[in-house]
Amino acid sequence: MLITAVCLLVALVAAAVPVAAAMGLLGLSLTSLYSAMPLHRVLGDLAWQNGSDFLLVAIPMFVLLGEILLRTGIASGMYDGMAKWLNWLPGGLMHSNIASSALFAATSGSSVATAATIGTVALPEIKRRRYNHRLFLGSVAAGGTLGILIPPSINLILYGLLTNTSVPALYLAGFIPGVILAMVFMTTIMVACMIFPSWSGIPIKVSFRQRLAALPPLVPPLAIFVAVVGSIYAGWATPTEAAALGVVAALFLALGYGKLSLAMLRDAVEGTMRTTAMIILIILAAIFLNFVLSVIGLTQALTDFIIGLGLTPLMTLLMIVVFYLILGCFMETLSMLLTTAPLTFPIIVSLGYDPVWFGILLMVLLETALITPPIGINLYVVQGIRDKGSMSDVIIGALPFVFSMFVMIAILIIWPQTALWLPELFY
Amino acid sequence: MLEKLLDASYRISRWCSWGAGFLLLASAFLVTGDVIARKFFNVSLAGADEITGYCFAVGTALSLSFVLYKRAHIRVDVLYQFFSPRWRIVSDIAGLLLLTGFTAMVTWMAGGLVIDTLTHSSRSITPLKVPLIFPHLPWFIGWLFAVYSGVLIFFVTLMRLYRYGPGSASQLVGVKTIQEKQDAT
Numbered sequence: 001m002l003i004t005a006v007c008l009l010v011a012l013v014a015a016a017v018p019v020a021a022a023m024g025l026l027g028l029s030l031t032s033l034y035s036a037m038p039l040h041r042v043l044g045d046l047a048w049q050n051g052s053d054f055l056l057v058a059i060p061m062f063v064l065l066g067e068i069l070l071r072t073g074i075a076s077g078m079y080d081g082m083a084k085w086l087n088w089l090p091g092g093l094m095h096s097n098i099a100s101s102a103l104f105a106a107t108s109g110s111s112v113a114t115a116a117t118i119g120t121v122a123l124p125e126i127k128r129r130r131y132n133h134r135l136f137l138g139s140v141a142a143g144g145t146l147g148i149l150i151p152p153s154i155n156l157i158l159y160g161l162l163t164n165t166s167v168p169a170l171y172l173a174g175f176i177p178g179v180i181l182a183m184v185f186m187t188t189i190m191v192a193c194m195i196f197p198s199w200s201g202i203p204i205k206v207s208f209r210q211r212l213a214a215l216p217p218l219v220p221p222l223a224i225f226v227a228v229v230g231s232i233y234a235g236w237a238t239p240t241e242a243a244a245l246g247v248v249a250a251l252f253l254a255l256g257y258g259k260l261s262l263a264m265l266r267d268a269v270e271g272t273m274r275t276t277a278m279i280i281l282i283i284l285a286a287i288f289l290n291f292v293l294s295v296i297g298l299t300q301a302l303t304d305f306i307i308g309l310g311l312t313p314l315m316t317l318l319m320i321v322v323f324y325l326i327l328g329c330f331m332e333t334l335s336m337l338l339t340t341a342p343l344t345f346p347i348i349v350s351l352g353y354d355p356v357w358f359g360i361l362l363m364v365l366l367e368t369a370l371i372t373p374p375i376g377i378n379l380y381v382v383q384g385i386r387d388k389g390s391m392s393d394v395i396i397g398a399l400p401f402v403f404s405m406f407v408m409i410a411i412l413i414i415w416p417q418t419a420l421w422l423p424e425l426f427y
Numbered sequence: 428m429l430e431k432l433l434d435a436s437y438r439i440s441r442w443c444s445w446g447a448g449f450l451l452l453a454s455a456f457l458v459t460g461d462v463i464a465r466k467f468f469n470v471s472l473a474g475a476d477e478i479t480g481y482c483f484a485v486g487t488a489l490s491l492s493f494v495l496y497k498r499a500h501i502r503v504d505v506l507y508q509f510f511s512p513r514w515r516i517v518s519d520i521a522g523l524l525l526l527t528g529f530t531a532m533v534t535w536m537a538g539g540l541v542i543d544t545l546t547h548s549s550r551s552i553t554p555l556k557v558p559l560i561f562p563h564l565p566w567f568i569g570w571l572f573a574v575y576s577g578v579l580i581f582f583v584t585l586m587r588l589y590r591y592g593p594g595s596a597s598q599l600v601g602v603k604t605i606q607e608k609q610d611a612t
Contacts, residue, residue, distance in 0.1 A: 041555020044536030052484035244458035
């Protein structure tokens with residue numbers, strides 16, 4: 001049963017069948033092969049129940065928030081501000097790539113949006129300031145991945161939905177690891193630039209007064225972060241409500257920047273609905289597939305099989321980490337999360353690990369997947385903005401940051417409290 | 428004739444996604460109003476979450492066809508890149524058919540739900556007691572329009588394949604190139 005399911009899924013995905021269809025059809029095939037009950041009859045109810053689920057409304061809201069912010073042009077002011085404050089570090093603007101990605105991630109739930117926004121502002125600087133272009137490109141691709149770890153995060157909502165884990169707890173848990181990972185990235189850049197001083201480009205010279213003048217553009221993204229994440233942490237709003245607050249705040253911001261127009265809104269909502277409908281179809285297929293897998297007993301069989309191997313919890317965990325690292329080279333992150341989390345989650349929990357902690361570990365693994373070739377969406381995004389030169393520049397440049405992520409994975413495994421301290425403080 | 432139909436359907440689909448998007452924007456204001464009223468004035472606009480949920484369901488269903496026209500569905504293209512143009516178009520068409528098939532299955536089951544709602548005149552089990560046919564019907568139409576769009580794109584692809592070859596056909600169903608993906612973000 002397990003082998004049939006895996007073979008079928010691999011065949012469908014490898015033939016480049018849209019992921020939603022691949023998962024849905026796998027569910028339908030397994031139903032007709034192994035179930036006495038006509039499980040496909042739940043599809044209508046599942047489509048309605050999940051399609052109108054208030055928690056899931058957070059997804060289009062966060063996508064819309066990102067689409068609006070993208071069009072307000074706050075990114076360039078933010079980048080400039082970060083650049084002026086971090087210019088003394090070896091590696092100059094590359095630190096600004098990471099720091100402004102982290103800040104943008106704090107207003108956006110998507111890694112692709114983060115890399116695209118920061119990349120557009122940052123990449124022209126490579127030539128102007130003679131940076132090592134590979135490491136610079138890598139820092140943009142890697143910095144962008146912070147989008148799904150630092151709250152608000154769309155992927156954490158999906159994880160929460162699939163595993164019945166509290167999204168506010170996950171948002172609390174993601175904050176400190178997000179900051180640590182950004183610092184690990186910056187340390188990587190610093191070490192690289194200390195070994196190879198020629199990589200660090202021509203530093204910009206700024207006076208303290210110029211630094212102060214660069215502060216105001218940093219306020220709007222911080223304000224949105226406080227409105228969105230603060231209202232969740234304070235217990236005022238659910239993630240969906242917080243996202244709605246963020247959308248309204250972003251609209252006022254756009255108005256303040258003089259960017260609000262009907263055409264701008266139309267473009268923003270068009271992009272939002274396209275992404276949302278695409279994600280929702282995958283979610284529906286994934287939820288249906290998971291329902292089928294648990295009814296026919298495959299989830300249990302897999303858990304029993306893994307437990308039956310008699311490995312220690314740590315070895316099993318490491319096995320799962322390696323599984324994700326390999327899978328991440330070939331699969332897009334959203335589909336990877338939705339297909340695998342319902343299978344790995346019961347194993348992890350039965351081994352005694354914390355569900356919230358695993359959510360954060362999984363996000364770091366997904367982030368790694370975003371920059372590991374051949375399929376690493378952020379690599380494509382950065383290459384796409386660059387528009388010339390070889391793709392391998394981005395891949396090689398991102399490699400040091402893949403190792404940074406290994407360090408982060410180790411930190412999370414050795415000190416689970418990095419993720420769990422903040423949620424335990426609140427709950 | 429088919430091309431004209433495709434063009435018209437695409438435009439309807441785009442209008443639907445705009446409508447859905449503005450519905451979402453309106454929900455954002457409704458929910459924000461609810462949070463502010465609850466926090467600062469201690470009154471709750473009962474049912475803001477319920478209405479938003481309906482808007483969301485209807486909006487996404489009405490946007491499903493737009494994803495098809497925009498080729499925005501995620502496909503894992505590790506092997507696809509190595510396919511010859513002929514095999515690519517085979518994979519494209521098979522993918523489209525399977526996706527439309529799955530969508531049709533959901534739509535069929537959703538239809539059953541709508542018929543149940545009609546025969547029982549169901550209302551939501553909330554203080555608002557909304558007659559469920561109001562959200563169910565446009566939601567179902569969205570799904571139906573997605574199936575129709577899938578079938579239409581299939582026939583136009585076949586026609587283009589026959590007349591102009593794989594290049595023109597893959598503009599409708601192929602995996603997006605990096606450049607196209609970039610333009611979309």
